[in-house]
Amino acid sequence: MTSLPTEETMIQATGLTHFYGPQPAIEDVNFSVKRGEILGFLGPNGAGKTTTMRILTGFMPPTEGKVTLGGYDVVDQSLDVRKLVGYLPETVPLYTEMPVTNYLKYMGTLRRMNSKDINRRITEVIELCRLNDYSKTIIGKLSKGYRQRVGIAQAILHEPEVLVMDEPTIGIDPIQVVETRRLIQDLGKQQTVVLSSHILPEVSMVCERVLIIHQGRIVAEDTPDNLAQRLQGVEQLEIEIGGPPREVTSVLSKIDGVVDVNHRHAADKEIYSVKAKEGLDLRDEISRAVVSNGWSLLSMQLTSMSLEDIFLRLTTEEEQIS
Amino acid sequence: MRTTRAVAWKEIQVFFTNPMAYIVALIFLGVTGFFFTLDLGDPFPEASLSNFYQGATIILILLAPALTMRLLAEEQKLGTIELLLTSPVRDWEIILGKYLAAFGFLFVMIALTTYFPLLLFWFAEPDPGPIYSGYIGLILYGSAALSIGILTSTLTSNQIIAFVVAAGILLLMFFIDTRVDAVTGIWATLLSEIGMRSHFNDFERGIIDTKHVVYFLSITALFLFFSIRALESRRWR
Numbered sequence: 001m002t003s004l005p006t007e008e009t010m011i012q013a014t015g016l017t018h019f020y021g022p023q024p025a026i027e028d029v030n031f032s033v034k035r036g037e038i039l040g041f042l043g044p045n046g047a048g049k050t051t052t053m054r055i056l057t058g059f060m061p062p063t064e065g066k067v068t069l070g071g072y073d074v075v076d077q078s079l080d081v082r083k084l085v086g087y088l089p090e091t092v093p094l095y096t097e098m099p100v101t102n103y104l105k106y107m108g109t110l111r112r113m114n115s116k117d118i119n120r121r122i123t124e125v126i127e128l129c130r131l132n133d134y135s136k137t138i139i140g141k142l143s144k145g146y147r148q149r150v151g152i153a154q155a156i157l158h159e160p161e162v163l164v165m166d167e168p169t170i171g172i173d174p175i176q177v178v179e180t181r182r183l184i185q186d187l188g189k190q191q192t193v194v195l196s197s198h199i200l201p202e203v204s205m206v207c208e209r210v211l212i213i214h215q216g217r218i219v220a221e222d223t224p225d226n227l228a229q230r231l232q233g234v235e236q237l238e239i240e241i242g243g244p245p246r247e248v249t250s251v252l253s254k255i256d257g258v259v260d261v262n263h264r265h266a267a268d269k270e271i272y273s274v275k276a277k278e279g280l281d282l283r284d285e286i287s288r289a290v291v292s293n294g295w296s297l298l299s300m301q302l303t304s305m306s307l308e309d310i311f312l313r314l315t316t317e318e319e320q321i322s
Numbered sequence: 323m324r325t326t327r328a329v330a331w332k333e334i335q336v337f338f339t340n341p342m343a344y345i346v347a348l349i350f351l352g353v354t355g356f357f358f359t360l361d362l363g364d365p366f367p368e369a370s371l372s373n374f375y376q377g378a379t380i381i382l383i384l385l386a387p388a389l390t391m392r393l394l395a396e397e398q399k400l401g402t403i404e405l406l407l408t409s410p411v412r413d414w415e416i417i418l419g420k421y422l423a424a425f426g427f428l429f430v431m432i433a434l435t436t437y438f439p440l441l442l443f444w445f446a447e448p449d450p451g452p453i454y455s456g457y458i459g460l461i462l463y464g465s466a467a468l469s470i471g472i473l474t475s476t477l478t479s480n481q482i483i484a485f486v487v488a489a490g491i492l493l494l495m496f497f498i499d500t501r502v503d504a505v506t507g508i509w510a511t512l513l514s515e516i517g518m519r520s521h522f523n524d525f526e527r528g529i530i531d532t533k534h535v536v537y538f539l540s541i542t543a544l545f546l547f548f549s550i551r552a553l554e555s556r557r558w559r
Contacts, residue, residue, distance in 0.1 A: 054404075057408040058407075058408055059404055059407055059408050060556075079410050079412070080410075082408055082409060082410040083410040085408065087404075087405065087408045089401060089404045089405070091401045093400060093401040093402040093403075093404055093405045094400075094402070095332075095400075095402060096400075097336065097339065097340075098332075106328060106332050107405070107409070109324060109325060109328035110325055110328060110329075110405075110406070110409040110410075110411050111409055111410060112324070112325065112410055154405070
């Protein structure tokens with residue numbers, strides 16, 4: 001093991017890769033979560049959020065890489081990990097023919113709680129998730145929002161140390177969304193929470209730290225505030241230049257306002273990614289510098305893989321309460 | 323063990339609140355009743371249950387898979403398998419619980435037919451030996467049939483596929499010894515040893531041979547073992 005998790009570390013993931021067929025769903029995902037932290041995975045649909053959650057909860061193993069949860073390995077000590085975790089999958093899995101309390105009792109027994117604790121906790125979670133009027137109702141007759149609450153109730157029933165929630169507010173009405181977020185924040189005071197979302201304001205509101213995941217890779221990690229700042233701060237250009245790479249790089253770096261230059265050689269092309277400061281438009285300066293050195297400027301464009309673009313694909317607007 | 327009991331108890335409750343299980347029980351009682359009365363037109367009817375046993379074993383080829391097809395396929399369809407497999411429950415506890423529930427229902431169903439032998443004892447003097455041994459055989463055979471159904475239900479999220487495949491395997495295993503003439507040597511031995519019907523026949527005649535008991539228990543254990551493995555493999559796919 002390269003890095004021993006400190007006492008504070010609850011989840012430690014290193015080099016997670018998972019393939020469904022030839023395409024990786026996630027690739028080389030690394031992150032750690034401290035005890036008592038609320039971590040959000042933010043990414044557009046299909047980014048690999050659900051895959052990551054499923055690996056965390058031991059539902060399926062990563063093709064490569066390793067996760068420890070509370071010091072236990074998710075693959076080798078799966079049973080110990082599963083005792084620590086409460087999980088709300090994306091499609092809330094409910095036995096629709098069962099009444100709410102029976103369902104919770106069943107889930108409690110599967111979590112190896114004793115019957116005294118089960119009864120005590122059922123009363124508590126029903127109160128917490130505001131299911132009081134529906135405790136005897138058959139789950140199949142509940143509306144989507146209430147089913148979601150039952151899903152959350154089963155996830156927190158056994159007071160798990162780690163709570164994993166995949167899109168906890170998807171498909172429920174705006175008032176319930178607000179309530180659910182408040183509930184998650186409350187839970188986050190005692191427990192470690194990992195949740196996923198494709199809604200930007202949601203993670204900003206609820207989470208202390210955000211991982212942005214795109215096409216199976218983590219592309220940014222920061223607090224919600226810092227992410228918002230970084231987003232405004234930097235412009236990135238992808239430029240193809242015909243000329244000796246080393247000199248080109250040094251000339252580009254000297255231009256006023258350039259923060260970083262990265263050179264790569266791809267498909268017989270010399271590509272330079274240039275990061276500029278504070279929303280500066282350096283296209284004019286760059287093209288003049290290239291031409292005055294006698295090199296050829298073959299193409300120049302704002303890069304397509306910026307955080308900004310990923311953010312644009314996310315839902316940035318909240319549904320209005322109508 | 324408590325989790326196994328919880329899984330079994332939950333499934334038993336579903337059986338008794340679900341029309342499917344009642345339909346299965348109804349068909350079972352109807353068909354076996356029909357077979358039981360086959361001899362009645364005969365001028366010298368035989369006071370035995372052998373027709374009943376024939377009918378029961380054949381109809382179970384369809385009804386055992388009908389009882390088991392839902393058990394794991396539905397969990398996969400609804401996604402509840404995700405909760406089951408992320409709970410601290412071992413795979414064998416899940417499979418065993420499901421099997422016990424199905425076995426419990428089958429046991430009740432078979433117990434409901436005991437009025438046939440009671441009628442025989444009331445109106446005639448049947449040989450009690452084959453009646454007891456036949457019931458033991460029927461339960462052992464039913465148990466093996468259920469375990470095959472559990473396996474196919476574990477392998478798919480589609481209940482119809484689970485049903486058809488299990489019924490097909492059962493049908494083949496039941497009648498395969500009739501093709502024993504077509505092959506020779508080891509294959510002939512193999513076919514006659516695999517065939518379920520040949521193993522059941524002795525029970526019907528009043529013989530409880532350890533060999534046959536072991537056969538049905540082994541089939542049950544083997545298919546439950548495969549089911550556990552199949553469930554485990556879900557984690558690796």
